Amino acid sequence: MKKMLVAYDGSEASKKAIEMASKCSRKEDEITLLTVVPAELAESSFTKMLLPTIDLSDVVKSGSFKQKAMESLSKIVKEIENNVSKVNVAVEAGDPADEILMSAKKHEADIIVVGYKGYGKEGRFLLGSVTDKVVRHASKSVLVVR
Numbered sequence: 785m786k787k788m789l790v791a792y793d794g795s796e797a798s799k800k801a802i803e804m805a806s807k808c809s810r811k812e813d814e815i816t817l818l819t820v821v822p823a824e825l826a827e828s829s830f831t832k833m834l835l836p837t838i839d840l841s842d843v844v845k846s847g848s849f850k851q852k853a854m855e856s857l858s859k860i861v862k863e864i865e866n867n868v869s870k871v872n873v874a875v876e877a878g879d880p881a882d883e884i885l886m887s888a889k890k891h892e893a894d895i896i897v898v899g900y901k902g903y904g905k906e907g908r909f910l911l912g913s914v915t916d917k918v919v920r921h922a923s924k925s926v927l928v929v930r
């Protein structure tokens with residue numbers, strides 16, 4: 785049995801990562817879907833400058849970002865759960881790459897599956913910064929999906 789950790793940020797590339805993980809897995813395998821709510825969302829001076837009256841760290845703590853992320857992961861579970869033995873969902877907050885690496889350890893994943901780029905930025909870099917960091921630091925195999 786294999787365990788796969790798939791990192792999902794809502795981008796087209798990460799949707800492809802989920803499709804690929806689902807296609808490459810066997811009935812006895814286990815898939816964990818992970819979304820990381822970036823800590824910088826609350827901490828960046830840019831957001832604070834735009835929204836000086838809103839304490840975004842409170843919003844993050846209140847869990848509404850996490851809850852939304854959990855809801856979209858739950859939808860995906862329904863699409864892939866018939867192909868494998870089990871699908872887990874996880875939402876963490878922090879540095880996306882660090883959280884992906886820690887979750888992979890926690891869930892004892894044999895493979896980490898990521899998209900080659902993330903949400904938004906069109907073709908500026910060949911490889912996204914989160915994927916770059918995961919590939920450099922992971923002790924297990926990383927599948928970068930294009």
Ligand SMILES: Nc1ncnc2c1ncn2[C@@H]1O[C@H](COP(=O)(O)OP(=O)(O)O)[C@@H](O)[C@H]1O
Pocket residue numbers: 791792793795797798801818819820821822880897898899900901902903905911912913914915916
């Ligand atoms: N916040 C996140 N939560 C979960 N996975 C993420 C997150 N950010 C990035 N990833 C994973 O890393 C892949 C590449 O994204 P990223 O490196 O952030 O590219 P970019 O620099 O273009 O945003 C995504 O397709 C996804 O698999």
Ligand SMILES: [Mg+2]
Pocket residue numbers: 902903912914
């Ligand atoms: Mg990104």
